[in-house]
Amino acid sequence: MKAVLFYAPGDIRYEETARPTAGPGEVLVEIKAALTCGTDLKTYRRGHPLLMKKTPALFGHELAGVIAELGPGVERFSVGQRVVAANSAPCGRCFYCRRGHLSMCEEIEFLNGAYAEFIAIPARIVEKNLLPIPEGVSFRQAALTEPLACTVHGIERSNILLGDIVCVIGQGPIGLMLTRLAKLRGARVIAVDLNPFRLEKARRFGADELVDAAIADPVEAVRGLTPGGRGADVAIEAVGLPDTWEQAIAMTRPAGLVNLFGGCKSGTHIQIDTRRIHYDELHIIGVFHHTPRHVRAALSLISSGQIDADGLITHEVGLERLEQALQLVASGDALKVAVIP
Numbered sequence: 001m002k003a004v005l006f007y008a009p010g011d012i013r014y015e016e017t018a019r020p021t022a023g024p025g026e027v028l029v030e031i032k033a034a035l036t037c038g039t040d041l042k043t044y045r046r047g048h049p050l051l052m053k054k055t056p057a058l059f060g061h062e063l064a065g066v067i068a069e070l071g072p073g074v075e076r077f078s079v080g081q082r083v084v085a086a087n088s089a090p091c092g093r094c095f096y097c098r099r100g101h102l103s104m105c106e107e108i109e110f111l112n113g114a115y116a117e118f119i120a121i122p123a124r125i126v127e128k129n130l131l132p133i134p135e136g137v138s139f140r141q142a143a144l145t146e147p148l149a150c151t152v153h154g155i156e157r158s159n160i161l162l163g164d165i166v167c168v169i170g171q172g173p174i175g176l177m178l179t180r181l182a183k184l185r186g187a188r189v190i191a192v193d194l195n196p197f198r199l200e201k202a203r204r205f206g207a208d209e210l211v212d213a214a215i216a217d218p219v220e221a222v223r224g225l226t227p228g229g230r231g232a233d234v235a236i237e238a239v240g241l242p243d244t245w246e247q248a249i250a251m252t253r254p255a256g257l258v259n260l261f262g263g264c265k266s267g268t269h270i271q272i273d274t275r276r277i278h279y280d281e282l283h284i285i286g287v288f289h290h291t292p293r294h295v296r297a298a299l300s301l302i303s304s305g306q307i308d309a310d311g312l313i314t315h316e317v318g319l320e321r322l323e324q325a326l327q328l329v330a331s332g333d334a335l336k337v338a339v340i341p
């Protein structure tokens with residue numbers, strides 16, 4: 001089969017590689033659409049110590065397709081069925097899984113290799129996170145399920161009440177989904193970004209106020225949009241930089257919630273005035289990844305049209321042009337690119 005393989009940072013190659021087969025409990029999927037993701041861009045530029053242990057390696061993790069082959073023992077699915085797979089599944093047995101904290105699973109199984117013609121879905125993901133695509137949902141729309149599931153998780157944990165003022169910093173694909181979901185939760189949303197194209201998108205995803213961080217100081221601007229300048233009820237950071245983490249904290253009112261959703265580079269630090277946590281009773285949380293329940297909720301939001309998946313997919317290219325697609329994402333001119341094998 002054809003696939004794009006990661007050799008080293010900045011070195012990915014479109015070439016022929018062995019087509020996988022479906023082992024016991026596994027399902028072979030013929031990929032019909034994969035989506036680019038910020039994580040893939042990071043992998044392309046810097047490599048990925050966890051996912052790219054051996055090279056060359058397959059990568060990409062947002063995918064939808066058609067079942068081409070069933071491994072021994074698979075009964076719930078059939079050849080020819082349209083399906084979407086999440087990129088992981090928790091074990092259900094470890095300390096964290098038993099406490100219901102599935103995103104912290106110690107034995108979580110990840111799946112990579114969406115930039116290829118075929119992919120073998122591991123048994124555990126078949127069992128827990130492989131879903132039939134509802135009628136009327138296209139492959140590329142369905143492929144948005146995984147990143148959307150992360151944002152569903154993020155919004156559920158953000159404790160948003162009807163009428164709250166929620167600020168979302170960063171309006172890339174993840175920020176835009178957070179903006180839309182916060183609207184669905186009944187919030188008034190302030191969207192912050194530096195890029196006029198993304199701010200315009202934020203408006204279309206339901207943002208009530210736009211703050212252009214290239215022109216205005218986001219903390220002052222957001223406070224200025226709240227009664228008495230007290231600050232946002234909830235601030236969600238979807239950039240993944242220590243500076244914007246500090247901004248999110250600084251713009252939140254006493255007893256408000258700060259969701260530091262964007263993952264920063266390991267080893268980086270932020271500074272917080274201790275007063276904000278004790279005397280201001282600030283609630284600061286981080287939210288990582290998704291669980292099988294969030295994956296199902298995400299697909300249902302796509303199929304009911306509550307999330308405009310196509311509005312996030314700005315380009316479509318053939319698999320052989322993946323490198324250009326990643327560069328397009330890096331340039332800021334694209335949100336998500338659908339990659340078609």
Ligand SMILES: [Zn+2]
Binds near residue numbers: 039062146
């Ligand atoms: Zn992703």
Ligand SMILES: [Zn+2]
Binds near residue numbers: 104107
């Ligand atoms: Zn576990």
